[in-house]
Amino acid sequence: MATEILMPALSPTMEEGTLAKWLVKEGDTVSSGDIIAEIETDKATMEFEAVDEGILGRILIAEGTEGVKVNTPIAMLVEEGEDAASATVDSAQSQQPAPADKTLTSESAPAAAKTHPEPDLIPDWPEGTELRQQTVREALRDAMAEEMRRDGEVFLMGEEVAEYQGAYKISQGLLDEFGSKRVIDTPITEHGFTGIAVGSAFGGLRPIVEFMTFNFAMQAIDQIINSAAKTLYMSGGQMGCPIVFRGPNGAAARVGAQHSQDYAAWYAHIPGLKVVMPYSASDAKGLLKSAIRDPNPVIFLENEILYGRSFDVPKLDDFTVPFGKARIWREGSDVTIVSFGIGMSYALEAAEKLAEDGIDAEVIDLRTLRPMDTATVIASVQKTNRCVTVEEGFPVGAIGNHISAVLMQEAFDWLDAPVINCTGKDVPMPYAANLERHALLTTEEVIDAVRKVTYR
Amino acid sequence: MAARKTTPKPNVSSEELTQFYRDMLLIRRFEEKAGQLYGMGLIGGFCHLYIGQEAVVVGLEAAAEDGDKRITSYRDHGHMLACGMDPNGVMAELTGREGGYSKGKGGSMHMFSKEKHFYGGHGIVGAQVPLGAGLAFSDKYRDNGRVTFTYFGDGAANQGQVYETFNMAALWKLPVVFVIENNQYAMGTAQQRSTSTPDLHTRGEAFGIPGEVVDGMDVLAVKVAGKTAVGHCRAGKGPYILEIKTYRYRGHSMSDPAKYRTREEVQKMREERDPIEHVRIMLIEGKHASEDDLKAIDKEIKAVVNASAEFAKESPEPALEELWTDIYAEAT
Numbered sequence: 138m139a140t141e142i143l144m145p146a147l148s149p150t151m152e153e154g155t156l157a158k159w160l161v162k163e164g165d166t167v168s169s170g171d172i173i174a175e176i177e178t179d180k181a182t183m184e185f186e187a188v189d190e191g192i193l194g195r196i197l198i199a200e201g202t203e204g205v206k207v208n209t210p211i212a213m214l215v216e217e218g219e220d221a222a223s224a225t226v227d228s229a230q231s232q233q234p235a236p237a238d239k240t241l242t243s244e245s246a247p248a249a250a251k252t253h254p255e256p257d258l259i260p261d262w263p264e265g266t267e268l269r270q271q272t273v274r275e276a277l278r279d280a281m282a283e284e285m286r287r288d289g290e291v292f293l294m295g296e297e298v299a300e301y302q303g304a305y306k307i308s309q310g311l312l313d314e315f316g317s318k319r320v321i322d323t324p325i326t327e328h329g330f331t332g333i334a335v336g337s338a339f340g341g342l343r344p345i346v347e348f349m350t351f352n353f354a355m356q357a358i359d360q361i362i363n364s365a366a367k368t369l370y371m372s373g374g375q376m377g378c379p380i381v382f383r384g385p386n387g388a389a390a391r392v393g394a395q396h397s398q399d400y401a402a403w404y405a406h407i408p409g410l411k412v413v414m415p416y417s418a419s420d421a422k423g424l425l426k427s428a429i430r431d432p433n434p435v436i437f438l439e440n441e442i443l444y445g446r447s448f449d450v451p452k453l454d455d456f457t458v459p460f461g462k463a464r465i466w467r468e469g470s471d472v473t474i475v476s477f478g479i480g481m482s483y484a485l486e487a488a489e490k491l492a493e494d495g496i497d498a499e500v501i502d503l504r505t506l507r508p509m510d511t512a513t514v515i516a517s518v519q520k521t522n523r524c525v526t527v528e529e530g531f532p533v534g535a536i537g538n539h540i541s542a543v544l545m546q547e548a549f550d551w552l553d554a555p556v557i558n559c560t561g562k563d564v565p566m567p568y569a570a571n572l573e574r575h576a577l578l579t580t581e582e583v584i585d586a587v588r589k590v591t592y593r
Numbered sequence: 594m595a596a597r598k599t600t601p602k603p604n605v606s607s608e609e610l611t612q613f614y615r616d617m618l619l620i621r622r623f624e625e626k627a628g629q630l631y632g633m634g635l636i637g638g639f640c641h642l643y644i645g646q647e648a649v650v651v652g653l654e655a656a657a658e659d660g661d662k663r664i665t666s667y668r669d670h671g672h673m674l675a676c677g678m679d680p681n682g683v684m685a686e687l688t689g690r691e692g693g694y695s696k697g698k699g700g701s702m703h704m705f706s707k708e709k710h711f712y713g714g715h716g717i718v719g720a721q722v723p724l725g726a727g728l729a730f731s732d733k734y735r736d737n738g739r740v741t742f743t744y745f746g747d748g749a750a751n752q753g754q755v756y757e758t759f760n761m762a763a764l765w766k767l768p769v770v771f772v773i774e775n776n777q778y779a780m781g782t783a784q785q786r787s788t789s790t791p792d793l794h795t796r797g798e799a800f801g802i803p804g805e806v807v808d809g810m811d812v813l814a815v816k817v818a819g820k821t822a823v824g825h826c827r828a829g830k831g832p833y834i835l836e837i838k839t840y841r842y843r844g845h846s847m848s849d850p851a852k853y854r855t856r857e858e859v860q861k862m863r864e865e866r867d868p869i870e871h872v873r874i875m876l877i878e879g880k881h882a883s884e885d886d887l888k889a890i891d892k893e894i895k896a897v898v899n900a901s902a903e904f905a906k907e908s909p910e911p912a913l914e915e916l917w918t919d920i921y922a923e924a925t
Contacts, residue, residue, distance in 0.1 A: 143632065143633055145631070145632025145633070146631065146632055146633070146634045146847075147632070147847060147848055148847065148848030149637060149638050149639065149847075149848065151848075169625060170625075170842075170863070172856070178848070180848060180850070181848075181850035181852075182850055183848075183849075183850050184850075184851070184856075185632075186628075188625055188626075188628065188629040188632075207633075207634055208633060208634060290734075292734070318734070323761070324757070324760060324761065324764070326757035326760065326761070328723070328753065328754045328757055329723050329754050329756075329757025329758045329760070329761055330723075330757070330761060331723070332720065332722070332723025332724050332726070332727060332754060332758065333723045333724075333726050333727040333730055333758065333761060334727060335723075335724060335727060336664075336712075336723060336724035336725060336726060336727015336728045336729075336730065336731070337727040337728070337730045337731040337734070338727070339712055339724065339727065339728060339731075340662070340727065340728045340730070340731025340732065341731055342730075342731045342734060359717055359720060360720065360723065360724075363716070363717050363720065364715070364717075364720055364724060368705075368713070369919050369920070369921070369922055370698060370919045370920055371695060371698060371699040371703035371705075371713075371714075372694075372695050372699060372703065372704075372705040372713070372714075372919075373693075373694065373695035373696035373697075373698050373699065373919060374696075374918065374919035374922075375694075375695075375705050375706070375707055376705045376707065376712065376713070377922040379922075408920050409920055409921070411921075430924065431924065432922035432923070432924055432925065433921050433922055
């Protein structure tokens with residue numbers, strides 16, 4: 138029984154090649170690993186090794202032949218005593234090429250949303266719940282402490298989280314309560330400690346990684362995206378990564394270009410991550426508790442300027458806020474302002490000023506960017522017919538751009554004006570106080586945008 | 594801490610020696626078959642073969658205990674077979690089929706097995722090193738006495754995150770064996786052209802991590818060194834470095850024209866230092882096995898590998914719905 142030697146594919150893209158040279162001749166004995174030919178691919182000249190043993194019975198493609206298609210028989214290998222001319226090919230060994238890719242048909246793609254899902258309007262806490270004023274900082278600490286009490290496999294690691302009590306005092310008191318096994322100061326090596334935290338999550342623990350700021354997480358972004366976000370998929374669902382990456386994100390004040398970037402759009406781009414960006418203290422608490430319990434990697438984007446602000450927080454034993462549910466802060470009929478994180482400060486302030494001029498704005502806080510509650514935004518725009526988005530990040534590839542695209546595709550017939558995206562300016566953050574003010578978003582810009590879309 | 598040389602003691606039973614032969618031969622034949630299937634277009638993309646390096650994983654698996662973990666780079670087929678993963682599942686992943694370990698969604702570089710404590714299969718050079726230390730962190734957190742084998746190459750040994758990891762692993766006394774598989778070429782760059790000091794086992798000295806150099810073409814020497822390293826970790830003394838000198842016969846990946854070394858260099862290694870031939874001679878000369886015994890093993894292995902290739906060809910491509918699954922885990 139003879140074996141065909143087929144023209145090999147010697148690179149990921151090779152479809153045909155040149156059989157440059159035969160290094161064996163008919164009648165030679167070849168064994169596994171012998172170099173039998175040189176083949177020119179689209180990239181280089183490669184040596185081609187024999188896999189099977191036998192006698193080279195017949196050369197089917199002469200050396201120097203160009204354009205030999207992959208999987209074309211180029212020679213016949215026969216067993217001892219076998220006549221090459223009359224040799225039959227063992228069909229079991231003459232393998233078929235890989236089946237062609239099935240093209241993705243439109244039926245298999247997720248059906249375009251023709252009917253819009255109903256927004257979830259259930260309030261975050263039942264009416265009559267006792268409230269207290271708390272800062273975002275205290276709410277974040279309480280969320281971590283409550284979850285660490287609840288689950289012994291939750292731990293916190295990061296720079297200055299333990300003995301220093303947190304660079305921004307978010308982890309105040311946690312070392313005292315939970316000890317150095319669960320509240321861990323790291324060296325200033327984001328790439329390494331992020332990888333260690335991700336590995337510990339593969340090992341079944343539930344780490345919370347504090348970045349002193351998300352600017353420093355760029356050192357570690359390979360581990361966040363390539364290791365944390367993609368492994369569940371790459372492993373066919375076997376190897377999940379329950380981890381929270383949290384810390385201040387975006388501009389603080391006068392800290393210059395390298396410490397002032399908003400990463401919301403960067404992380405929201407990545408399938409496999411969940412992305413949270415809270416504005417209020419109740420959301421900071423309820424969403425961080427949900428993040429710690431989530432079996433997936435969660436990016437939790439805080440803001441230094443918001444840390445000290447106080448909000449109503451419900452006095453409940455176990456208060457959580459689900460992902461993918463926006464919050465309507467203010468109902469209105471003339472325009473929809475969509476924002477998240479610190480952008481909400483500008484949105485709410487603009488809405489108040491606009492109300493003085495008789496423009497009634499609805500203000501929506503997305504709260505989570507992945508998953509994103511577009512249903513609430515669409516339902517609002519169906520009522521107001523106009524939309525302005527507000528965020529501090531850069532304008533190119535912004536979250537607002539994505540919302541505009543969703544509205545264009547799913548609420549086009551309801552729009553009475555183009556959607557305007559209010560964003561930070563397309564410049565690195567300057568240090569000078571006056572320049573910084575202009576580089577960031579202003580409430581005036583939001584008001585101007587609303588006037589444009591309402592033609593007033 | 595000074596590097597120590599180990600003197601391998603051939604304190605090994607016939608059964609174990611025969612098992613080493615069998616395990617290494619399985620990897621060799623499996624990889625040859627994978628190379629063949631690649632040539633036929635049944636395997637696509639990148640495919641990094643382990644041929645020549647078999648004694649490294651087989652020797653270290655002999656030093657491991659149940660529950661110990663392992664993690665490696667993209668040159669991972671040998672590690673998977675050595676820790677007992679099913680050749681059918683590995684080969685079917687190479688062909689991108691439903692029966693593969695990752696349902697065809699990972700490919701050659703990305704396979705995992707919770708059951709066998711194999712944590713991948715990672716495609717970014719050096720990224721598996723902190724991940725491996727993190728696995729060891731989880732074991733230390735649970736105080737369960739387990740050790741993680743974290744494999745990386747001489748190329749990855751120059752990555753910055755490796756040294757960040759050495760620092761924390763030593764500081765926190767993590768039970769991790771850093772296995773540097775020094776096959777002397779980082780893709781096409783010879784070690785002396787990329788590395789300022791050649792002794793990679795001394796790379797932990799600045800962090801107080803002991804290291805030793807091991808002959809990676811001698812499976813018995815690898816096992817002895819592995820036992821020392823594992824013992825160090827289990828005693829709570831923190832990480833240990835093994836620089837295992839080995840050699841890959843094939844290119845970096847399938848599309849490697851191998852112009853950076855001579856054919857004679859490869860041929861000399863194959864003829865004089867082949868790790869499987871080494872054990873074969875020990876088996877014959879020590880009268881642990883006859884030529885016929887070994888022929889029977891060869892035949893058996895060939896059948897296993899051929900069956901894996903058949904399985905990998907016959908297993909269907911993943912259903913199109915699989916495109917949309919396993920992106921997020923459901924809360925339990």
